[in-house]
Amino acid sequence: MVDFTLSCPVPRIDEQTVQLAHGSGGRAMHRLLESVFMPAFTNPALESAHDGAVLNINGARLAFTTDSYVVHPLFFPGGDIGSLAVNGTVNDLAMCGARPLFLSAGFILEEGLPMEMLQRVVRTMQAAAAAAGVQIVTGDTKVVDKGKGDGLFINTAGIGVIEHPLQIAPQSVRPGDAVIVNGDLGRHGMAIMAVREGLEFESQIESDCAPLAEPVLALLDAGIEVHCLRDLTRGGLASGLCEIAKTANLHIHIEEAVVPVNEDVRGACEILGLDPMYVANEGRFVAFVPEQDADRTLSILGSEARQIGRVAAGQDQLVTLKSAIGATRILDMLSGEQLPRIC
Amino acid sequence: MVDFTLSCPVPRIDEQTVQLAHGSGGRAMHRLLESVFMPAFTNPALESAHDGAVLNINGARLAFTTDSYVVHPLFFPGGDIGSLAVNGTVNDLAMCGARPLFLSAGFILEEGLPMEMLQRVVRTMQAAAAAAGVQIVTGDTKVVDKGKGDGLFINTAGIGVIEHPLQIAPQSVRPGDAVIVNGDLGRHGMAIMAVREGLEFESQIESDCAPLAEPVLALLDAGIEVHCLRDLTRGGLASGLCEIAKTANLHIHIEEAVVPVNEDVRGACEILGLDPMYVANEGRFVAFVPEQDADRTLSILGSEARQIGRVAAGQDQLVTLKSAIGATRILDMLSGEQLPRIC
Numbered sequence: 291m292v293d294f295t296l297s298c299p300v301p302r303i304d305e306q307t308v309q310l311a312h313g314s315g316g317r318a319m320h321r322l323l324e325s326v327f328m329p330a331f332t333n334p335a336l337e338s339a340h341d342g343a344v345l346n347i348n349g350a351r352l353a354f355t356t357d358s359y360v361v362h363p364l365f366f367p368g369g370d371i372g373s374l375a376v377n378g379t380v381n382d383l384a385m386c387g388a389r390p391l392f393l394s395a396g397f398i399l400e401e402g403l404p405m406e407m408l409q410r411v412v413r414t415m416q417a418a419a420a421a422a423g424v425q426i427v428t429g430d431t432k433v434v435d436k437g438k439g440d441g442l443f444i445n446t447a448g449i450g451v452i453e454h455p456l457q458i459a460p461q462s463v464r465p466g467d468a469v470i471v472n473g474d475l476g477r478h479g480m481a482i483m484a485v486r487e488g489l490e491f492e493s494q495i496e497s498d499c500a501p502l503a504e505p506v507l508a509l510l511d512a513g514i515e516v517h518c519l520r521d522l523t524r525g526g527l528a529s530g531l532c533e534i535a536k537t538a539n540l541h542i543h544i545e546e547a548v549v550p551v552n553e554d555v556r557g558a559c560e561i562l563g564l565d566p567m568y569v570a571n572e573g574r575f576v577a578f579v580p581e582q583d584a585d586r587t588l589s590i591l592g593s594e595a596r597q598i599g600r601v602a603a604g605q606d607q608l609v610t611l612k613s614a615i616g617a618t619r620i621l622d623m624l625s626g627e628q629l630p631r632i633c
Numbered sequence: 634m635v636d637f638t639l640s641c642p643v644p645r646i647d648e649q650t651v652q653l654a655h656g657s658g659g660r661a662m663h664r665l666l667e668s669v670f671m672p673a674f675t676n677p678a679l680e681s682a683h684d685g686a687v688l689n690i691n692g693a694r695l696a697f698t699t700d701s702y703v704v705h706p707l708f709f710p711g712g713d714i715g716s717l718a719v720n721g722t723v724n725d726l727a728m729c730g731a732r733p734l735f736l737s738a739g740f741i742l743e744e745g746l747p748m749e750m751l752q753r754v755v756r757t758m759q760a761a762a763a764a765a766g767v768q769i770v771t772g773d774t775k776v777v778d779k780g781k782g783d784g785l786f787i788n789t790a791g792i793g794v795i796e797h798p799l800q801i802a803p804q805s806v807r808p809g810d811a812v813i814v815n816g817d818l819g820r821h822g823m824a825i826m827a828v829r830e831g832l833e834f835e836s837q838i839e840s841d842c843a844p845l846a847e848p849v850l851a852l853l854d855a856g857i858e859v860h861c862l863r864d865l866t867r868g869g870l871a872s873g874l875c876e877i878a879k880t881a882n883l884h885i886h887i888e889e890a891v892v893p894v895n896e897d898v899r900g901a902c903e904i905l906g907l908d909p910m911y912v913a914n915e916g917r918f919v920a921f922v923p924e925q926d927a928d929r930t931l932s933i934l935g936s937e938a939r940q941i942g943r944v945a946a947g948q949d950q951l952v953t954l955k956s957a958i959g960a961t962r963i964l965d966m967l968s969g970e971q972l973p974r975i976c
Contacts, residue, residue: 305748306747306748306749307744307745307746307747307748308742308743308744308745308746308747308748308751308776309744309776310744310776310778311776312742312774312776313742313774313775313776313777319774322774323774326748326751326752326755327755327772327774330755330756330758330759331738331755331758331759331762331768331769331772333768333769333770335735335768335770335771336769336770336771336772342771343735343737343770343771345734345735345770345792347690347693347695347734347792347794348692348693348794349691349692349693350690350691350692350693352690352792354735354737354770354771354792355737355771356737356738356739356771356772356773356788356790357739357773358739358740358741358773358775358788359775360741360775360777391688391690392678392686392688392697394686394697394698394699394790395674395699396699396700396701396739396788396790397701398701398703398741398786399651399655399656400651401650401651401652401653402650402651403650403651404649404650404651405648405649405650405651405669406649408651408669409669412669412670412673412674413673415673415674416673416674419674425674425676425678426674426676426679427676427678427679427686427688427697428678428679428685428686428697428698428699429670429674429679429699430699430700430701430788431655431656431662431665431666431670432656432701432702432703432974432976433651433652433653433654433655433656433973434656434703434783434786434974435653435973435974437780438782438783439781439782439783440777440781440782443741443777443786445699445701445739445773445788445790447699447737447739447788447790449688449690449695449697449792451690451691630776630778631775631777631778633775
């Protein structure tokens, strides 16, 4: 595989210490995972490079996943750290094709956090859990001294049950598969950035933060042979597709003109010099399904869903994007840090 | 129930904001749980007030638990944040009477953390997981800006399987039960404090950080009718017993002369004005078993184990301690903050 990072200027990452780019969802994070975490924790579940682990316990097939949430600011249009902490983990379970059942919640509070803020977040979590049909069954609270945290960090872990025989994973993707997204991209990232940068647009950009178990289970219930699912969080569509192309050892081709991006989001991205292909979402996912199931998939996912491309036969592990004017370029994994603390 | 906090000076806790005492494992933390978290997340698993949730999934009986680790310093005699993060969650599963199987690991890294430190911690986690017989199967990494964290926080969640029909919970404790600890108390807390305060003793105090699943499963395999188990972490023996007396609606009586405390630990506690009954442990637990099983329990737990008391018939939810000189006092839950960021 050609290393395309050689062909363009890449921010240098000091590998002696942890940098913000190590949390980006891009190339630096993958290098950290591959150099530090994977060699230590090697086991088949972790090596599947999926959003969660699929486990067999006493005959039950379970999905298990975790995420910590460090989003800044804690509250943003369309959600807060609490809805993110519930939906993010619910969605990782959904991406394993699991029905989310139970969550844990671990809170790291900074001394001085207004109690009213904590209460607001806890209420949001409760509402989000009810909406997603999960129960928060176990928890933990730690407090760190003022100046040693940033208000509130939340970790959630989740357990879901897999009720179908499919192996939903990058390894199941096949040449010819349709690549489908469930809606417009980039809203979560731009909602956060607009708040941080104090940008105002004609209409406020709201995060797309939402639970994804219902649409995924609807696909499975309809008998769609889902090959792979990936929610498009840190690193956005581009990073998700690059990971899958690499793990599945295939080539994914995308038509830029078909990728749905809201006009406000596109405008905000232009102002900030960001590419919507790399901007984080919290209620968007990509589904890989056999070509003959594409139309049914689109009709189940609703009017916002689009087929944005397909899987080609090549084993070059590349993602290519054909632009609106017809030029084709390689969509590479994010090299540096685009949006720190987006989730 | 009489509120004994009225009879002695209690540090005032500003309930408008989060304070360090809210992470103490004592009274302030319980008030936070009862006023903020429990009303929102109410469900039977959470209300059992146990170290983990017991769940039925497709016929399998599973335990599920989580803890975040914010210990300061990251490295201490006898362990580091990595061994703590594995053993702490393994032990919460063991306290449900479960065989620990799988862990998740969520890392919150502060920008600038030396990569070598992260690698050391990850290696310790790997070794601790191997020693405890668990696999780390899913994980997450976030990075926060310099000054918004404290080097490294870790969350682990764990899944274990329950292979016996017992209901190991405070609600199963009965009058007459023997109260047994598996070894000497206070070493983890004093190992941390000695490092923080720069104290030197004739011999270095090492944390007791250790996995507890093996001794617990040995009790169950031997057919001991275990009623309740509790690991004696934040808030120490006293807080653990107070929680159980309250939840079980019983009276627990302890003989101070029998409670094992190492001489170095006792000396360090005296210097710092701390009561070993409230100091955190990371490899110690209390078992409630029927009186007729007490001797077998002691012999299985080994030569360091001691029967320190018994459950009385009163429903006053109190823990009383008979001192070496014969006086009896009430052992109350920790009111303020004794040792912040001990785990």
